[in-house]
Amino acid sequence: MAPRALDYESLNENVKKVQYAVRGELYLRASELQKEGKKIIFTNVGNPHALGQKPLTFPRQVVALCQAPFLLDDPNVGLLFPADAIAKAKHYLAMTTGGLGAYSDSRGMPGVRKEVADFIERRDGYPSDPELIFLTDGASKGVMQILSTIIRGESDGVLVPVPQYPLYSAAISLFGGSLVPYYLEETENWGLDVNDLRQSVAQARYKGITVKAMVIINPGNPTGQCLSEANLREILRFCYQENLALLGDEVYQQNIYQDERPFISSRKVLMGMGPPISKEVQLVSFHTVSKGYWGECGQRGGYFEMTNIPPKTVDEIYKVASVSLSPNVPAQIFMGLMVNPLKPGNISYEQFIRESKGIIESLRRRARMMTDGFNSCKNVICNFTEGAMYSFPQIRLPPKAIEAAKKAGKVPDVFYCLKLLEATGISTVPGSGFGQKEGVFHLRTTILPAEEEMPEIMASFKKFNNEFMEQYDDRSGYSRL
Amino acid sequence: MAPRALDYESLNENVKKVQYAVRGELYLRASELQKEGKKIIFTNVGNPHALGQKPLTFPRQVVALCQAPFLLDDPNVGLLFPADAIAKAKHYLAMTTGGLGAYSDSRGMPGVRKEVADFIERRDGYPSDPELIFLTDGASKGVMQILSTIIRGESDGVLVPVPQYPLYSAAISLFGGSLVPYYLEETENWGLDVNDLRQSVAQARYKGITVKAMVIINPGNPTGQCLSEANLREILRFCYQENLALLGDEVYQQNIYQDERPFISSRKVLMGMGPPISKEVQLVSFHTVSKGYWGECGQRGGYFEMTNIPPKTVDEIYKVASVSLSPNVPAQIFMGLMVNPLKPGNISYEQFIRESKGIIESLRRRARMMTDGFNSCKNVICNFTEGAMYSFPQIRLPPKAIEAAKKAGKVPDVFYCLKLLEATGISTVPGSGFGQKEGVFHLRTTILPAEEEMPEIMASFKKFNNEFMEQYDDRSGYSRL
Numbered sequence: 037m038a039p040r041a042l043d044y045e046s047l048n049e050n051v052k053k054v055q056y057a058v059r060g061e062l063y064l065r066a067s068e069l070q071k072e073g074k075k076i077i078f079t080n081v082g083n084p085h086a087l088g089q090k091p092l093t094f095p096r097q098v099v100a101l102c103q104a105p106f107l108l109d110d111p112n113v114g115l116l117f118p119a120d121a122i123a124k125a126k127h128y129l130a131m132t133t134g135g136l137g138a139y140s141d142s143r144g145m146p147g148v149r150k151e152v153a154d155f156i157e158r159r160d161g162y163p164s165d166p167e168l169i170f171l172t173d174g175a176s177k178g179v180m181q182i183l184s185t186i187i188r189g190e191s192d193g194v195l196v197p198v199p200q201y202p203l204y205s206a207a208i209s210l211f212g213g214s215l216v217p218y219y220l221e222e223t224e225n226w227g228l229d230v231n232d233l234r235q236s237v238a239q240a241r242y243k244g245i246t247v248k249a250m251v252i253i254n255p256g257n258p259t260g261q262c263l264s265e266a267n268l269r270e271i272l273r274f275c276y277q278e279n280l281a282l283l284g285d286e287v288y289q290q291n292i293y294q295d296e297r298p299f300i301s302s303r304k305v306l307m308g309m310g311p312p313i314s315k316e317v318q319l320v321s322f323h324t325v326s327k328g329y330w331g332e333c334g335q336r337g338g339y340f341e342m343t344n345i346p347p348k349t350v351d352e353i354y355k356v357a358s359v360s361l362s363p364n365v366p367a368q369i370f371m372g373l374m375v376n377p378l379k380p381g382n383i384s385y386e387q388f389i390r391e392s393k394g395i396i397e398s399l400r401r402r403a404r405m406m407t408d409g410f411n412s413c414k415n416v417i418c419n420f421t422e423g424a425m426y427s428f429p430q431i432r433l434p435p436k437a438i439e440a441a442k443k444a445g446k447v448p449d450v451f452y453c454l455k456l457l458e459a460t461g462i463s464t465v466p467g468s469g470f471g472q473k474e475g476v477f478h479l480r481t482t483i484l485p486a487e488e489e490m491p492e493i494m495a496s497f498k499k500f501n502n503e504f505m506e507q508y509d510d511r512s513g514y515s516r517l
Numbered sequence: 518m519a520p521r522a523l524d525y526e527s528l529n530e531n532v533k534k535v536q537y538a539v540r541g542e543l544y545l546r547a548s549e550l551q552k553e554g555k556k557i558i559f560t561n562v563g564n565p566h567a568l569g570q571k572p573l574t575f576p577r578q579v580v581a582l583c584q585a586p587f588l589l590d591d592p593n594v595g596l597l598f599p600a601d602a603i604a605k606a607k608h609y610l611a612m613t614t615g616g617l618g619a620y621s622d623s624r625g626m627p628g629v630r631k632e633v634a635d636f637i638e639r640r641d642g643y644p645s646d647p648e649l650i651f652l653t654d655g656a657s658k659g660v661m662q663i664l665s666t667i668i669r670g671e672s673d674g675v676l677v678p679v680p681q682y683p684l685y686s687a688a689i690s691l692f693g694g695s696l697v698p699y700y701l702e703e704t705e706n707w708g709l710d711v712n713d714l715r716q717s718v719a720q721a722r723y724k725g726i727t728v729k730a731m732v733i734i735n736p737g738n739p740t741g742q743c744l745s746e747a748n749l750r751e752i753l754r755f756c757y758q759e760n761l762a763l764l765g766d767e768v769y770q771q772n773i774y775q776d777e778r779p780f781i782s783s784r785k786v787l788m789g790m791g792p793p794i795s796k797e798v799q800l801v802s803f804h805t806v807s808k809g810y811w812g813e814c815g816q817r818g819g820y821f822e823m824t825n826i827p828p829k830t831v832d833e834i835y836k837v838a839s840v841s842l843s844p845n846v847p848a849q850i851f852m853g854l855m856v857n858p859l860k861p862g863n864i865s866y867e868q869f870i871r872e873s874k875g876i877i878e879s880l881r882r883r884a885r886m887m888t889d890g891f892n893s894c895k896n897v898i899c900n901f902t903e904g905a906m907y908s909f910p911q912i913r914l915p916p917k918a919i920e921a922a923k924k925a926g927k928v929p930d931v932f933y934c935l936k937l938l939e940a941t942g943i944s945t946v947p948g949s950g951f952g953q954k955e956g957v958f959h960l961r962t963t964i965l966p967a968e969e970e971m972p973e974i975m976a977s978f979k980k981f982n983n984e985f986m987e988q989y990d991d992r993s994g995y996s997r998l
């Protein structure tokens with residue numbers, strides 16, 4: 037009998053090509069071990085609540101009331117909910133067309149999109165148009181929609197940083213386009229060299245690829261760096277010269293751990309450059325409720341904002357968004373609450389500030405603990421995590437370890453991470469899942485384990501690593517940066 | 518300057534080809550009129566809460582508690598929430614890996630998938646495997662994922678009913694495949710003739726198309742019919758003979774308005790047919806929390822269940838689902854609550870039954886009011902709505918109306934629906950958005966307006982229609998079925 041439509045050999049080849057290591061072999065093995073009763077520390081994905089981070093109280097109160105609007109008529113409601121949460125719930129319910137159970141407009145509720153626009157204006161100092169802001173089920177869905185709008189086929193290329201969060205490589209594979217890599221410089225704290233970009237574009241064009249867009253992840257995932265204003269200007273000038281749209285993944289904009297390197301949005305820099313660049317460069321910026329000190333990953337809320345995108349294109353994006361009817365409504369309210377937070381004087385303000393400060397300051401300390409911990413290990417070096425939620429240490433694997441990996445039929449960093457998992461329960465993602473230079477090996481961990489557990493985790497890592505290095509030490513030198 | 522990446526002329530052509538009338542010209546015009554202050558009755562989309570349907574109290578209590586788990590420790594919680602809602606909230610929170618703020622497994626929480634499998638087993642009498650059930654952000658997302666897995670390019674075809682809910686045509690366009698139409702017979706109460714199917718497949722093959730799958734929507738959207746068991750057997754035998762996967766859109770399985778025509782799932786019929794058919798035909802069935810008497814559209818919850826799909830394919834589908842991390846967690850809990858509802862003896866059982874019965878019985882009466890209303894209008898005939906949420910009356914447009922439409926540059930049924938909208942505020946979708954036979958015209962309305970408003974709406978429709986028919990009556994005959 038001929039293969040059936042959903043037999044493996046009949047499937048869309050682009051689906052087969054997709055790679056997504058964040059939930060790949062390591063994650064699957066970790067899930068197995070967990071089923072067998074082993075304690076696993078899941079640092080493979082930036083999922084703060086899964087590692088014990090508590091949700092912020094106020095937004096949860098508001099969304100709970102929106103889910104149960106009949107409570108608003110209950111005389112006892114004030115015993116469980118503060119007055120400002122009740123007022124905010126009424127504010128958002130009034131924006132819906134029938135509560136959380138009704139589809140919203142496919143771009144999201146106009147009222148929340150207006151609050152997002154106001155937030156962007158306050159942040160950047162330039163007005164933002166709610167009609168150019170679309171709410172999404174998490175930032176990933178927005179990124180995928182924009183990439184599928186851009187990519188026509190394999191001769192369309194998108195510049196993606198290496199190492200990169202593999203959403204980009206996966207989506208480009210799925211939509212049948214070509215990934216054009218540009219390398220971040222580990223020795224320059226994962227900085228971006230525009231000359232290197234130019235070379236990447238030239239090489240791609242030589243192969244007949246039309247390079248249409250460039251992705252930046254700022255703060256970086258998995259690399260944790262924050263781009264400077266000067267660097268962003270260079271990038272935008274480059275996009276102008278090369279006629280590239282810029283996709284700015286800015287989901288970690290609240291996750292900043294170094295005062296000297298604040299987050300600056302691509303849009304602010306673009307607007308500040310003036311015409312012709314500010315009028316010409318097409319920019320789509322992405323944000324989410326999953327990161328920051330919110331960490332509301334499971335709610336799936338995000339937005340994208342479009343700059344210099346012609347109305348006819350916006351209409352096409354709206355049309356395709358309509359096919360999925362609407363982003364989930366509860367997460368739209370989380371987005372509203374995130375961009376339009378409590379103000380001094382509100383009843384819940386002090387608690388909100390205490391909770392959010394507690395989270396961000398702890399993340400800052402954990403970033404430091406983790407980087408320092410890695411740098412104290414044999415054959416491990418790690419740039420400081422300036423932002424985002426990850427450490428991306430380089431692991432200098434001895435030749436004997438590389439040989440042993442080869443014998444086991446594993447990529448060397450996968451081999452290392454699997455051994456780490458079996459020995460310690462720490463579930464990481466091998467650097468090869470993000471891309472890295474030939475012969476150089478990394479792993480990615482989040483900085484999210486609970487602060488009080490961090491010393492033990494880093495000690496357990498160090499013990500494993502040093503034994504591993506001992507075991508494979510052939511005293512004939514290590515793989516080098 | 519060359520066109521930029523996101524200028525209209527540079528976009529993915531498949532994006533431009535997508536058509537989605539449910540939120541098309543009519544909807545956009547209705548939104549404009551609403552902004553101008555006109556009262557609009559949105560019957561363009563099956564969105565019950567937007568037209569005043571109240572959410573079921575118990576599931577909302579449970580999800581509200583899950584959003585605000587700190588309430589579970591509050592001594593006053595019992596003043597606002599019944600004990601069974603508190604118990605259920607604890608039940609679902611225990612399934613999460615960190616509450617609603619944590620990503621779940623990309624297939625959805627194992628505990629909820631088990632509850633879905635148990636529901637399917639109770640419904641059909643055959644066991645179901647939770648590992649073959651994936652939760653999704655609404656059924657549409659699941660349909661899109663499966664179609665993108667199947668379609669390799671324009672020579673891959675999918676059989677789709679005409680008229681059809683345009684999710685299917687839109688997704689097939691977006692993924693660059695070919696839609697192979699088969700016609701439902703209006704004079705046979707929108708039944709499906711297998712000989713007609715055979716002809717559609719033969720014609721497609723003659724054009725070089727590999728027909729890989731067939732879509733059925735049961736109960737039908739926009740046509741409202743329920744397929745009989747005999748008809749489902751014929752369809753499954755046909756899929757077996759022609760080597761087609763069957764995609765069963767069963768989102769309206771709880772929306773049944775005629776006792777003689779109950780819903781029967783494709784899976785139950787398939788299992789009942791025995792080998793080889795029951796072991797060979799690949800089936801994917803879709804369900805949702807958006808329809809039934811729940812109508813929780815804005816929460817975006819759904820699932821698909823796979824039958825006879827090989828493990829390697831399931832792995833590929835899992836991998837691609839992972840790229841979007843996880844379906845939203847609150848809607849997963851709604852799904853659990855829907856498939857595993859309250860039982861007699863639970864404190865909230867009586868209220869739950871009263872509320873859900875109230876909704877379904879009112880829908881049944883509204884289906885009757887609407888069909889009867891349409892059939893009392895000049896040049897309008899309408900099959901009875903056996904299931905789902907829609908009426909799909911045929912409008913026999915006089916030649917003078919068709920001419921007037923042509924002059925206005927509009928498709929005739931669009932012309933009619935726009936005039937209806939301007940005159941009455943009733944926002945419908947023209948039949949051309951779903952497909953119909955050449956020269957025959959329809960419109961789709963939901964049966965969702967509040968029951969007490971229904972007489973007035975139907976009177977307003979009748980007045981408009983009869984005036985329209987009067988205006989364009991040239992006494993020289995009408996377009997005919």
